[in-house]
Amino acid sequence: MKKTTTFLFVFIWFQTNAQVLKIQEVTNSNEKLNLSSLSIVDINSSLEIKLNKDSLNLQIGNVTNTNPELAQEISLLNKLLKDEIEILKILKLNFSSNTPSEQILISDKFSKLMLQFIEAVKTDTTLRQSVNSYINDYFKLPSEERKKYGYYYPYVVKKITTDLKANIADLEKNITKKKVQIQLAAFLNTKAEQNRKVHIENYDSYATGEFYNVPRWVTSFSKEDVSAFNESKELAGNLNSLIGTNFKEIKKFIVNHIASISCYKNLATEIDALYINRNTLFQNNLNVVESLLKNLKEKYETINSTVSSIKSLDNNTPQNNVLENFNSSTQKLLVQINALPEEIKILFETLPANFTTTNSSILDLKSKLETCNTTLKTDFKKIEDALKFSVGIFAPFKETAGVGGTVGKEVLSFGIEDLPKLGYIDLKTTGKRENGAQLKIKIIVKTEKDSLLKTPGTVIEQQNITLQQINIHTGTSVSVILASPYNYDSNIVNLKNKFQFAPSANLLFKWGSRTSKTWNFINPGIGFNISTPDFDLDGAPEVGMGGVITLFNDIVSSGISYNTKTNNPYWFFGLSLPFSTIGLSINSIKTATK
Amino acid sequence: MSELAHTIIIPRGNSDPVFNGPNLSLKLVVLGSNPNLAEIANTLAQDAPTYPRFVIWYKAPVLSDLQTTFPELNSIDNLKGFSTSTTNKIASKIEGNTTVDFVSVSQAFLTAGLAEFNQ
Numbered sequence: 001m002k003k004t005t006t007f008l009f010v011f012i013w014f015q016t017n018a019q020v021l022k023i024q025e026v027t028n029s030n031e032k033l034n035l036s037s038l039s040i041v042d043i044n045s046s047l048e049i050k051l052n053k054d055s056l057n058l059q060i061g062n063v064t065n066t067n068p069e070l071a072q073e074i075s076l077l078n079k080l081l082k083d084e085i086e087i088l089k090i091l092k093l094n095f096s097s098n099t100p101s102e103q104i105l106i107s108d109k110f111s112k113l114m115l116q117f118i119e120a121v122k123t124d125t126t127l128r129q130s131v132n133s134y135i136n137d138y139f140k141l142p143s144e145e146r147k148k149y150g151y152y153y154p155y156v157v158k159k160i161t162t163d164l165k166a167n168i169a170d171l172e173k174n175i176t177k178k179k180v181q182i183q184l185a186a187f188l189n190t191k192a193e194q195n196r197k198v199h200i201e202n203y204d205s206y207a208t209g210e211f212y213n214v215p216r217w218v219t220s221f222s223k224e225d226v227s228a229f230n231e232s233k234e235l236a237g238n239l240n241s242l243i244g245t246n247f248k249e250i251k252k253f254i255v256n257h258i259a260s261i262s263c264y265k266n267l268a269t270e271i272d273a274l275y276i277n278r279n280t281l282f283q284n285n286l287n288v289v290e291s292l293l294k295n296l297k298e299k300y301e302t303i304n305s306t307v308s309s310i311k312s313l314d315n316n317t318p319q320n321n322v323l324e325n326f327n328s329s330t331q332k333l334l335v336q337i338n339a340l341p342e343e344i345k346i347l348f349e350t351l352p353a354n355f356t357t358t359n360s361s362i363l364d365l366k367s368k369l370e371t372c373n374t375t376l377k378t379d380f381k382k383i384e385d386a387l388k389f390s391v392g393i394f395a396p397f398k399e400t401a402g403v404g405g406t407v408g409k410e411v412l413s414f415g416i417e418d419l420p421k422l423g424y425i426d427l428k429t430t431g432k433r434e435n436g437a438q439l440k441i442k443i444i445v446k447t448e449k450d451s452l453l454k455t456p457g458t459v460i461e462q463q464n465i466t467l468q469q470i471n472i473h474t475g476t477s478v479s480v481i482l483a484s485p486y487n488y489d490s491n492i493v494n495l496k497n498k499f500q501f502a503p504s505a506n507l508l509f510k511w512g513s514r515t516s517k518t519w520n521f522i523n524p525g526i527g528f529n530i531s532t533p534d535f536d537l538d539g540a541p542e543v544g545m546g547g548v549i550t551l552f553n554d555i556v557s558s559g560i561s562y563n564t565k566t567n568n569p570y571w572f573f574g575l576s577l578p579f580s581t582i583g584l585s586i587n588s589i590k591t592a593t594k
Numbered sequence: 595m596s597e598l599a600h601t602i603i604i605p606r607g608n609s610d611p612v613f614n615g616p617n618l619s620l621k622l623v624v625l626g627s628n629p630n631l632a633e634i635a636n637t638l639a640q641d642a643p644t645y646p647r648f649v650i651w652y653k654a655p656v657l658s659d660l661q662t663t664f665p666e667l668n669s670i671d672n673l674k675g676f677s678t679s680t681t682n683k684i685a686s687k688i689e690g691n692t693t694v695d696f697v698s699v700s701q702a703f704l705t706a707g708l709a710e711f712n713q
């Protein structure tokens with residue numbers, strides 16, 4: 001246990017502290033390099049930026065807080081959905097042996113589920129209060145109303161589902177307000193310009209030559225919350241499908257297993273036959289019998305039409321209105337068949353008393369009707385039970401499935417998973433820059449409050465990257481050197497001092513490093529030097545050429561050169577001056593043509 | 595208090611038909627002055643998902659008397675009541691510190707119902 005807790009703690013700590021941004025340098029040869037601890041990249045490379053969405057979720061959670069209330073509601077919803085699925089699975093056992101309610105209630109699984117439900121309710125003070133109040137309400141319902149539910153559990157489920165629906169809707173509204181805008185942004189700092197916005201492919205787009213941010217909305221849910229939402233949807237789907245299967249069975253149960261329906265159907269055929277032969281069979285009381293037969297036929301047709309309307313509800317996954325129609329038709333059927341025996345009795349009372357007891361056809365009809373009425377009493381219980389099941393179980397369960405199916409739909413409509421997997425910065429498109437320029441890549445989270453207060457949001461992570469020309473490259477520099485000749489002909493070189501100032505220019509070869517800031521600071525260069533000393537002091541500059549070594553971004557230089565006019569070598573050292581000159585460029589910093 | 599239709603109050607009532615009768619039923623035994631428990635149990639007894647439910651309320655319970663029916667009962671000092679299975683075995687106890695409401699009494703009845711399947 002202790003080990004597990006420690007492991008969990010370490011896991012959560014790593015998740016929370018893990019970097020959100022993972023940046024890789026993509027070289028010109030398409031090689032991907034992880035950034036070194038110094039974050040120095042080639043000034044002409046591309047950068048690939050990957051977001052660690054798990055870390056981002058947690059970091060956003062830190063900024064915006066999580067939603068414990070909603071998580072609690074979803075957890076209860078999922079519990080209800082799971083229980084309801086189990087109940088419907090029990091029902092699938094066998095329809096022919098018992099009525100639906102009998103089947104459910106004789107199963108120990110039902111008792112176990114109920115007990116689990118009650119035990120879960122006991123641990124939640126608010127839920128316990130609600131359940132107590134709903135059970136109390138249930139027992140205050142008129143007995144006819146209570147019969148529809150059969151037991152308090154479906155009623156309580158229905159009530160809790162209604163509460164859940166309202167609570168989740170409220171919480172979702174609040175979450176919409178809690179949504180955050182996440183921006184991945186990059187800014188370049190050069191000697192000439194600070195905080196120049198840099199385009200990140202996939203994260204912002206060009207519009208009329210300018211950048212604009214693509215709002216990326218994410219919600220402040222933990223990974224577990226999102227899993228719970230998805231679980232709700234999956235469970236709701238399963239529940240709907242089970243409701244569909246069971247609804248079909250219940251419908252079949254009503255249409256095919258109601259013996260009195262076929263009894264009355266046979267009777268209707270006999271009534272038809274009697275009606276056809278009425279003139280022969282009922283000469284004395286023709287009018288009264290005609291009316292009786294017509295009315296009896298009408299009664300049967302009314303019931304048959306209700307059964308047909310139930311039969312026609314053909315839907316594998318019934319929508320709420322189908323369930324409502326089923327329930328109202330079944331309720332109507334119950335009322336009709338409940339009233340039927342009395343109505344038939346009244347119809348027979350319209351016949352003369354002696355005729356009823358003497359006419360064999362009427363006696364036979366009456367006897368068959370009584371047999372049908374007896375069957376009807378048993379059927380009534382079955383239909384009542386099926387209705388109880390549909391009203392008490394399907395309707396509330398359908399409601400729960402509905403809530404489960406739509407939960408999180410809005411809040412997850414644009415979730416963190418929709419953020420692009422990768423963003424790219426092509427450094428060649430970032431404009432003028434130099435060695436040592438800094439690229440800042442930031443993840444900024446802007447809440448609704450930030451938008452209202454017009455505050456810039458919270459930077460949850462920033463990475464600074466130094467741009468550097470890596471590998472061999474050339475550069476030019478100009479400087480003033482102090483040249484000191486040696487091995488010279490004193491007739492030609494007329495210098496009075498040991499050193500003479502001379503302008504000079506260098507073509508330098510350099511190489512940068514991804515791993516050493518010191519090397520990049522020293523920034524040594526080696527190359528060719530051309531200078532124009534005037535060693536013979538005739539007022540016309542000579543041309544000297546040689547080799548040079550420079551340090552510290554060419555501020556300091558030193559080398560050996562040869563004066564082509566006075567034909568002697570000289571060594572020199574120099575300092576760079578703050579002006580530029582045109583140089584020969586090989587492998588210089590590239591800027592893409594727009 | 596409304597009429598407790600599903601409750602047999604002892605000593606006036608006779609619980610023998612419930613405990614020893616041929617019809618299987620679940621019982622919730624209420625001990626002492628706990629009218630709230632008796633009323634809630636009586637209400638829940640109206641709804642019986644598995645077996646019929648009855649409430650037997652011993653207003654002045656005596657342990658030795660109860661032990662004739664429930665030999666496993668050691669003490670009733672800190673007991674508001676208990677539920678029994680169809681075979682009169684104690685399934686769940688409602689202790690003195692238990693909050694008596696529909697939830698806790700439902701739990702007692704359901705445990706008794708489930709005990710039936712576990713036998």
